[in-house]
Amino acid sequence: MTEVDDLQLVRSARDGDEAAFTRLVERHEARIYNLALRLMGNSQDAEEVLQDTFLQVFRNLGRFEERSRFSTWIYRIATNEALMRLRKAKRKREVFLEDTAGEDGEWRGEEIRDFARSALEDVENKEMMEILEGLLAELPEDYRVVFTLRDIDGLSNAEVAEVLEISVAAVKSRLHRSRLYLRDRLTRIYGKRGKQPGATGQ
Structure with a gap:
């Protein structure tokens, strides 16, 4: 699949080609559903976010100005739909993540080893994935979405900033704090078991 x-x-769908719109949905629905599932934490809410996302895409296709990638645009819509639902639910977040950016918004934290990412790459460890998904649910939504887009879906810092309409410095700050929290929690969990996240048995 290419952006072209x-x-x-998109252009065909704007002209009334229903088959073209169906193909757009088929191309992007799996990634949008997985994003929604990680943000919402359950399949029912994820399905609703998915449906509302493509409804918004259909209604606003004429407003897509082609200055950004279509995939970035649809990610923004899906993320906004998910965050709106989470904020309406007013779910209590028990995690407080200290700000590591300066007053001017510039990045102040040193780069850390991507500890949580190494855990994600251990795809054969079902238990690890379940633990990590549970820990993601503990993060405040603003941080969870950055970690999900950057470290799970593989967007660049610049792309995440574009999706969320925030600065790259803010993306780096939220990502850093999210990784630190997840690293600490995973270390505590696996430290009690005498092994490190991502480690495999001999």
Whole structure:
């Protein structure tokens, strides 16, 4: 799949080609659903976010100005839908993550080893994935979405900033704090078991 293909489908869909819009949905629905599932924490809410996302895409396709990638635009819509639902639910967040950016918003924290990411790469460890997904649910939504977009979905810092309409410095700060929290929690969990996250048995 290429962005050129997406743009061709978008233009056809704008002209009333229903098949083109269906192809756009088929191309992006799996990634949008997985994003929604990680943010919402359950399949029912994720399905609703997915449906509302493509409803918004259909209604606003004429407003897509092609200055950004279509995938970035649809990520922004899905993220906004998920965050709106989370904030309406007013779920209590028990995690407080200390700010590591300066008053001017510039990045102040040193780069850390991507400890949580190494755990994610241990895809054969089902227990690890379940633990990590549970820990993600503990993060405040603003931090969870940054970690999900950057370290799970693989967007660049600049792309995450564009999706969330925040600065790259803010992305780095939230990502750093999220990784620190997850690293600490994973270390505590696995330290009690005498092993490190991502480690495999001999």
